[in-house]
Amino acid sequence: MNRKIIIAIDGYSASGKSTLAKDLSNKLKYTYIDTGAMYRSITLLAIRKKIFHSDLWNIKNFLPFLNNINFQFQWNNKLNKTEILLNKENVQSEIRSIKVTNKVSLIARIPEIREKLTVIQRNFGNKKGIVMDGRDIGSNIFPKSELKIFMKGSIDVRSHRRFEYLKKKGKKISYEEVKKNIFYRDMMDLYRKISPLKKSTDSIEIDNTFISPEKQLNIVLQLIENIRFCKKNKNYI
Numbered sequence: 001m002n003r004k005i006i007i008a009i010d011g012y013s014a015s016g017k018s019t020l021a022k023d024l025s026n027k028l029k030y031t032y033i034d035t036g037a038m039y040r041s042i043t044l045l046a047i048r049k050k051i052f053h054s055d056l057w058n059i060k061n062f063l064p065f066l067n068n069i070n071f072q073f074q075w076n077n078k079l080n081k082t083e084i085l086l087n088k089e090n091v092q093s094e095i096r097s098i099k100v101t102n103k104v105s106l107i108a109r110i111p112e113i114r115e116k117l118t119v120i121q122r123n124f125g126n127k128k129g130i131v132m133d134g135r136d137i138g139s140n141i142f143p144k145s146e147l148k149i150f151m152k153g154s155i156d157v158r159s160h161r162r163f164e165y166l167k168k169k170g171k172k173i174s175y176e177e178v179k180k181n182i183f184y185r186d187m188m189d190l191y192r193k194i195s196p197l198k199k200s201t202d203s204i205e206i207d208n209t210f211i212s213p214e215k216q217l218n219i220v221l222q223l224i225e226n227i228r229f230c231k232k233n234k235n236y237i
């Protein structure tokens with residue numbers, strides 16, 4: 001019996017989704033798929049194609065570039081992390097730029113782009129054994145996944161964590177700017193028409209305002225043990 005499962009992690013920007021997803025993928029030897037990185041990669045492509053220079057409806061001209069788009073997630077041994085390749089180009093660092101971060105919400109609300117990524121993301125789940133994070137994984141991409149986690153945390157704690165992370169990376173940005181961007185992305189995620197950020201009724205919510213990454217990892221590993229136990233004993237629903 002395949003004991004591997006699909007773990008869907010959704011939640012607010014900078015709520016620690018990727019930290020949890022990476023920890024789980026290391027521990028369980030699961031593939032980690034960062035769907036935010038996919039939206040960011042498309043945003044980078046859009047910036048390069050200058051679609052933001054005129055009005056957004058120029059999107060019709062942009063869509064053909066997505067016809068043969070290709071994503072790969074590759075393990076970097078030196079940095080001990082997974083990196084995203086867009087059309088075979090490693091864009092891991094460029095997609096974290098402020099330029100991309102400020103525009104990604106505009107790309108993530110375009111229906112044709114969401115449809116395209118939905119198909120690609122579902123294909124990653126064919127063999128199970130994946131942990132995928134994003135905004136609509138439990139509600140839309142894998143509504144039948146065995147474990148759905150929904151993460152949140154106070155906006156101040158999330159902004160502070162992101163600010164410290166960017167400072168360490170040498171990025172010149174103020175705390176207020178970081179907070180403003182997180183608030184803006186929260187609003188865009190919550191109120192967009194298609195696949196908004198929404199906790200599904202069968203998700204388990206983790207508010208990590210006051211808990212450490214180690215603690216949240218242990219909570220989720222315990223949940224996975226319970227799921228496996230139920231699966232083995234056939235009282236898995």
Ligand code: DC
Nearest residue numbers: 035036037039104108134135136185
């Ligand atoms: O997880 P992240 O901050 O890297 O995601 C970047 C943006 O992409 C975020 O502002 C919302 C969007 N996104 C989305 O709409 N749906 C997903 N499944 C993942 C990300």
